[in-house]
Amino acid sequence: MAQKIIITHTANCRDRTEDIRYIILHCSSYSPDKQLDILDKYGLSTHYIVSERGQITENCPPDKVAYHAGESSWLGSEGKSLNGCSIGIELESFNLGQTPQDYSSAQISALCRLLRQLVFAYRIRRENILGHSDIAPKRKADPGAGFPWQKLYARQLVLWPSLKSLSPEAPEEELLQTIGYDTDDLTAARYAFCRHFFPREVAVRTDVHSLLDEPYPKDFAVRDREGYMRMLRAAAYAFQTERKKKYWYLNG
Incomplete structure (x- = not known):
């Protein structure tokens, strides 16, 4: 049975000219109603909002482009934003x-x-369900280091690396690029990777809204370098391997 979705469509959307390839996960500290007000105020939009209680609101139909990703890239994508394909x-x-x-x-x-x-x-392939911080590491911190990616992996919805399978040793920057990260700011890319795949390196901030102004510490260096590089190699292997598959599947 399809779950009930509240429809609250916005005018802040446009027709698609590209295929949908990605789903981008975000988070906001505001209630859904407040989020809708803020999005409308700034001419922005999203396709869906999921409340803490599990209620879903559709702000923009998925066959339209919503303005949610901002300046973003993945795998050296062309253009300034992934809005058009996500x-x-x-x-x-x-x-x-x-x-x-x-x-x-x-x-x-x-x-x-x-x-x-x-x-x-x-x-949509499972390696293409990503966090906002993955595609905009210099600007964004969401959906945060506490997001349960492994629960989604258990349902075959996203990709999660296995430490049993590693790519060959390579420079950190090259491995991050293999996964898809923009490494123009290597520290930002490193922190975004840790948020997604190695969250024990990410500090919890008591001033939550400081994350909006400073999504990553400019002097960040991983403490467990060996563990980080193993996870980085595992992720590079997982993404490379998944992209080579010529089929699409999702059981269930």
């Missing part, structure tokens, strides 16, 4: 997703059901 999903999170407790079970369950519908409808 679907954006906002999650309510008062603490901006810094810890696993910042996302409720009802919220993640609703998100997974929504993702499954979108993946089937638009044939």
Whole structure:
């Protein structure tokens, strides 16, 4: 049974001219109603908002372009933004997703059901479901180091690396680029990777809104360099291997 979705469409969208290839996950510290007000005020939009209780609001139909990604790139993509080829999903999170407790079970369950519908409808590959901080590492911190990527992996919705399979040793920057990160600012890319795949390196901030002005510490260096490089090589291998597959699938 399809889950109930509240329709609150905005005029801040446009027709698509590109195929949908990505789903980008965001979070906001505001309630869905407040998020809608803020998006409208600044001429922005998202496709869906998932509340802490698991209620889903559709702000823009998925067959339209929403203005959610901003300046962004992945795998050296052309253009200044991934808006045209992506679907954006906002999650309510008062603490901006810094810890696993910042996302409720009802919220993640609703998100997974929504993702499954979108993946089937638009044939979106699991390596292309990403966080906002992945595609905009210099600007964004969401959905945060506490986002439960491994729960989504358990449902075959996203990619997660195995430390049993590593790519050959290579420079850090090259490995990050292999995964898809823009390494124009290597420190930002490193921190974004840690947020997604190695969150124990990411500090929790008590001043949540400082993340909006300073999404990553400019002097960041990983403490567990060996563990970080192993995970980086594992992720590079996983993404390379997945992209070589000539088929698309999602069980269930």
